[in-house]
Amino acid sequence: MGKKVLIVGGVAGGASVAARVRRLDESAEIIMFEKGPHVSFSNCSLPYHLSGIVEDSEKLVLMSPDIFKSRYNIEARVQQEVIQINRDKKTITVKDLISDKTYEEGYDKLVLSPGASPIRPNLEGIDNSNVFTVRNVVDIENINSYIKQKGMKDIAVIGGGFIGVEVAENLKLANYNVTLVEFANQVMAPFDYDMAQILHKEMVDHGVELILDDGLAKISDGYITTNSGRKIDAQAVVLAIGVRPETNLAKEAGLEIGETGAIKVDSNYLTSDRDIYAVGDAIEVYHRLLQKQTRLALAGPAQKQARVAADHMHGIPTRNIGVIGSSSIHLFDLNAASTGLNARTAEQAGMMYDYVYLMPGDKVGLMPDSNPMHFKLVYEYPTGRILGAQAIGKGNVDKRIDVIATMITMNGTLEDLKDLELTYSPMLGTAKDVVNHAALVGLNLLKGRYKEVKVSQVRELVESNAFIIDAREQGEYNTGHFKNAVNIPLSEFRQRLDEIPKDQPVYIHCRSGQRSYNMVMALQNLGYENVYNISGSYLGVNLYEYFNDLVTGRERIVTEYNFK
Amino acid sequence: MGKKVLIVGGVAGGASVAARVRRLDESAEIIMFEKGPHVSFSNCSLPYHLSGIVEDSEKLVLMSPDIFKSRYNIEARVQQEVIQINRDKKTITVKDLISDKTYEEGYDKLVLSPGASPIRPNLEGIDNSNVFTVRNVVDIENINSYIKQKGMKDIAVIGGGFIGVEVAENLKLANYNVTLVEFANQVMAPFDYDMAQILHKEMVDHGVELILDDGLAKISDGYITTNSGRKIDAQAVVLAIGVRPETNLAKEAGLEIGETGAIKVDSNYLTSDRDIYAVGDAIEVYHRLLQKQTRLALAGPAQKQARVAADHMHGIPTRNIGVIGSSSIHLFDLNAASTGLNARTAEQAGMMYDYVYLMPGDKVGLMPDSNPMHFKLVYEYPTGRILGAQAIGKGNVDKRIDVIATMITMNGTLEDLKDLELTYSPMLGTAKDVVNHAALVGLNLLKGRYKEVKVSQVRELVESNAFIIDAREQGEYNTGHFKNAVNIPLSEFRQRLDEIPKDQPVYIHCRSGQRSYNMVMALQNLGYENVYNISGSYLGVNLYEYFNDLVTGRERIVTEYNFK
Numbered sequence A, B: 001m002g003k004k005v006l007i008v009g010g011v012a013g014g015a016s017v018a019a020r021v022r023r024l025d026e027s028a029e030i031i032m033f034e035k036g037p038h039v040s041f042s043n044c045s046l047p048y049h050l051s052g053i054v055e056d057s058e059k060l061v062l063m064s065p066d067i068f069k070s071r072y073n074i075e076a077r078v079q080q081e082v083i084q085i086n087r088d089k090k091t092i093t094v095k096d097l098i099s100d101k102t103y104e105e106g107y108d109k110l111v112l113s114p115g116a117s118p119i120r121p122n123l124e125g126i127d128n129s130n131v132f133t134v135r136n137v138v139d140i141e142n143i144n145s146y147i148k149q150k151g152m153k154d155i156a157v158i159g160g161g162f163i164g165v166e167v168a169e170n171l172k173l174a175n176y177n178v179t180l181v182e183f184a185n186q187v188m189a190p191f192d193y194d195m196a197q198i199l200h201k202e203m204v205d206h207g208v209e210l211i212l213d214d215g216l217a218k219i220s221d222g223y224i225t226t227n228s229g230r231k232i233d234a235q236a237v238v239l240a241i242g243v244r245p246e247t248n249l250a251k252e253a254g255l256e257i258g259e260t261g262a263i264k265v266d267s268n269y270l271t272s273d274r275d276i277y278a279v280g281d282a283i284e285v286y287h288r289l290l291q292k293q294t295r296l297a298l299a300g301p302a303q304k305q306a307r308v309a310a311d312h313m314h315g316i317p318t319r320n321i322g323v324i325g326s327s328s329i330h331l332f333d334l335n336a337a338s339t340g341l342n343a344r345t346a347e348q349a350g351m352m353y354d355y356v357y358l359m360p361g362d363k364v365g366l367m368p369d370s371n372p373m374h375f376k377l378v379y380e381y382p383t384g385r386i387l388g389a390q391a392i393g394k395g396n397v398d399k400r401i402d403v404i405a406t407m408i409t410m411n412g413t414l415e416d417l418k419d420l421e422l423t424y425s426p427m428l429g430t431a432k433d434v435v436n437h438a439a440l441v442g443l444n445l446l447k448g449r450y451k452e453v454k455v456s457q458v459r460e461l462v463e464s465n466a467f468i469i470d471a472r473e474q475g476e477y478n479t480g481h482f483k484n485a486v487n488i489p490l491s492e493f494r495q496r497l498d499e500i501p502k503d504q505p506v507y508i509h510c511r512s513g514q515r516s517y518n519m520v521m522a523l524q525n526l527g528y529e530n531v532y533n534i535s536g537s538y539l540g541v542n543l544y545e546y547f548n549d550l551v552t553g554r555e556r557i558v559t560e561y562n563f564k
Helices: A012-024 A065-072 A137-149 A162-173 A193-205 A248-252 A299-313 A343-348 A397-409 A414-419 A434-446 A455-463 A514-525 A537-552 B012-024 B065-072 B137-149 B162-173 B193-205 B248-252 B299-313 B343-348 B397-409 B414-419 B434-446 B455-463 B514-525 B537-552
Strands: A004-008 A029-034 A075-078 A080-086 A091-096 A102-106 A109-112 A116-118 A131-133 A154-158 A177-181 A209-211 A216-220 A223-226 A231-233 A236-239 A243-245 A276-278 A285-287 A292-294 A326-331 A334-340 A353-358 A374-380 A386-393 A451-453 A467-470 A506-509 A531-534 B004-008 B029-034 B075-078 B080-086 B091-096 B102-106 B109-112 B116-118 B131-133 B154-158 B177-181 B209-211 B216-220 B223-226 B231-233 B236-239 B243-245 B276-278 B285-287 B292-294 B326-331 B334-340 B353-358 B374-380 B386-393 B451-453 B467-470 B506-509 B531-534
Touching (some): A004 A012, A012 A029, A029 A080, A065 A075, A065 B514, A080 A248, A162 A193, A193 A326, A193 A334, A193 A537, A276 A299, A299 B434, A343 A353, A343 A374, A343 A386, A353 A434, A374 A397, A374 A434, A386 A397, A386 A414, A386 A434, A397 A414, A397 B397, A414 A434, A434 B299, A451 A455, A455 A537, A506 A514, A514 A531, A514 B012, A514 B065, B012 B029, B012 B065, B012 B299, B029 B080, B065 B075, B080 B248, B131 B137, B154 B231, B162 B177, B162 B193, B162 B326, B193 B209, B193 B334, B193 B374, B193 B386, B193 B537, B276 B299, B326 B397, B343 B353, B353 B434, B374 B397, B386 B397, B386 B434, B397 B414, B397 B434, B414 B434, B455 B531, B455 B537, B506 B514, B514 B531
Parallel strands (some): A004 A109, A029 A075, A131 A236, A154 A177, A154 A236, A177 A209, B029 B075, B109 B276, B154 B236, B506 B531
Antiparallel strands (some): A080 A091, A091 A102, A116 A243, A216 A223, A223 A231, A285 A292, A334 A386, A353 A374, B080 B091, B091 B102, B116 B243, B216 B223, B223 B231, B285 B292, B334 B386
């Protein structure tokens, strides 16, 4: 008889440990305990049930206890809550949620994969029957049947992280009036504010009511009230303000808890007890860029941790390279992806960094469905080490972010990135891929070959009446321009140098930055010392300002928005 | 007055050098000489004019001489053929193809970017007016207007490389009867034969007549004859059997030519003359995996070379990391991409290598448009260093290949690849990305944790009546199976061990390899010593055999093909 392995939690991490242990040891006795009615469901696909993209909620369940048993000889016990770990006896106490009886089960090795639970703030109306959270298949079925039965019209989603945004999107696709309330000034924390503005616009353009810088204060019958006093119609409320690692079991068993509040593990995902492993959303992991412990609730890392834990249990050498945080989201017509640090997290960590923002086409311009891709690359200053990237667009932006994730993992620099030889065909990309392009721009900045101002600094330039050159052709200028910009096309500036002052800073932009870059370089060559490229250019600034102007009603800095 | 830079050739490489030189030196005099009527056109997009995807051929031209002049102060002289380099005088002799007059032009620095010209074999009918090659916009316009005017029905495309395949596809999309004739036993040399079979099937399924292992012998009125004597209706013939670097000018000037027959350059893309650079399809480059000089006619590398040449000319430090060869193609409903070495090139180079082939979903299975992705990873044995990869599928296969290209460039191993933390959302991928998955399989093989047979070895196993277990469920088995396979589902094998012999090799497959892997591991644990997983599994073997069976009419080894 082999060893007895018990696993607490039967979703991503737990199910992966179980399957791996079976492959390594046919004789092991493996039992998985799951509080809910399902093991191994597709966590990340839950929101898609609300729009009907996944019409049949049963499909969200990837494997039944029967299949675990017949294929893998793994016992998956559902609706069984593990309520205590008895480390001295090497047993766990389990409560059968159907019979309400408790029993003990002994282990040789125990694996904790209890996940994280949605945070429910303590406020008026939070326990109403129309207030939901999203953690499992039952939750999403409950939301779906509730809103369908009552002939619901207005739904409020609280929280603009992955789950909140995806729930809002899918509810909108199902034609509800959806209001998303987010406490921060942006949705989707993996993105910087400038990139998030593109997501804000996408949501607003698709009819989601977006309320930022505001929080949920009170839930009443038929409406909610925000911290700022705003009342919003809502016959149902979905809470998605964050998750908290499930640590009660570990804490009560005296297992060490880390400073982040999650279970502390060693490099093999062993807890402070040599016979107890922990994986998934309940643990803290090492962030290799921030060089400290962090929490990261993602499916991919959970699966990797599961494998390491199972391997270590069986004497197979493992390694742990930490995490960098890579994720993506599909949002209406856009894809958005990010990896590593963004400028905000780099700033908060006190790191030396700079970034470039550019928006080339996602494929050859004359191919069908060619669209601008918005790409931001964050790198360490002065080393040029790649720290992170964000990309948003209609095309395959995740491809570019996966390349950056690979570069970060392999300790790549801008110099490495510029030399990458990537695939290209006109339907799938451009000969100079955006990642190569971004590296070249980054190197130019790093080496001081030219200077730029960021998209967030342009309003101040316009309002202070700085000397701004619009390097586009006149026809383009006429479709919308910065209010004080002087139109000197790249094609004319050599004949109009007398219009460009040498005794004050000159800021140059075009549509997406390519032409202005050429003009900046030429002027520098001609002896201009104070020339700046406007990062993001007209297209980027429009996207940056649009949503804010919509919300605040403040005066636009452009005569017309232009998103093409 | 700055230096005078002359550039021979105004497409990818040449135009990039010109633009870069301008940015580095506003005072330089820059003249580009182009034999054809256009500079800076989208080479790779030419075939798309034939289907009308790029309806207006003028759009293929990215920039006119006027724009080069006005925006960049670059003189682009079209229809000017450079016929001689006078190195002693530092001049070139140019023939104006309109006036037929010749003149000399002096240079400080000369850049050769003459490209490569389509090979025209010397055979009967080759000079007929209905025989075309594809190099530039005029060529594609000629083909298009010829086939449109004559009410053409049947077109033969000779050669199954990028251009041949794309031309065949676009002609088929325009509803012509298209026959593609390829001398080798497969199209698209960057792919191994097993992967190319998927492309063959795609072409055949879309109505392209595909003739492999055969060459063009003779072109007659209304038909062509192949080497094997086959006659094929063809009122027009497109030749795409390869290109030859344009080296005449360099040779005649006494510049060194490499062993590959292309212009030899140093690490800065300087030829053997310190004032003459060469870039693009006419030069040979260093292949960092094969560790020797090679030719690589791709747009991306040409652009990088152009930049290095321009930088070196201006004293900016450069580096040269060699090439690995990354490319992609869109073919009917498929995308296909490859990077680095395939098994054939590794074998030819006498390298130690192995590979894995797997076909997971390209996104979460319950999402719309989820499809299998075929992925082959080639690595060095016994080091696990990543050497190359190929991927084919309806989804974003190029994303995975770009990740592998990055790994190769950064000298990554299977160990590194398995740990990569990539983006994931259900619409865009799977939590365990195929590249992680392939690395895990590769490590299993590398470490001898289990054995497998390749997809190409299965026919022999079936024909020799080896003991093959089909680990799928009975319902799946009934939709088609290997003729001699015993159906022992993973879900039943533990109860049916007595049916599995211990004294002979046992080969196991399922649909795509996941279930059979689990059974292989279990049987090994149970003391079976001679168990093999069938790489590619039922799905892969079907794809591998289908096209050959179609062509040869030989007996199938499966009762029914099953491609799902």
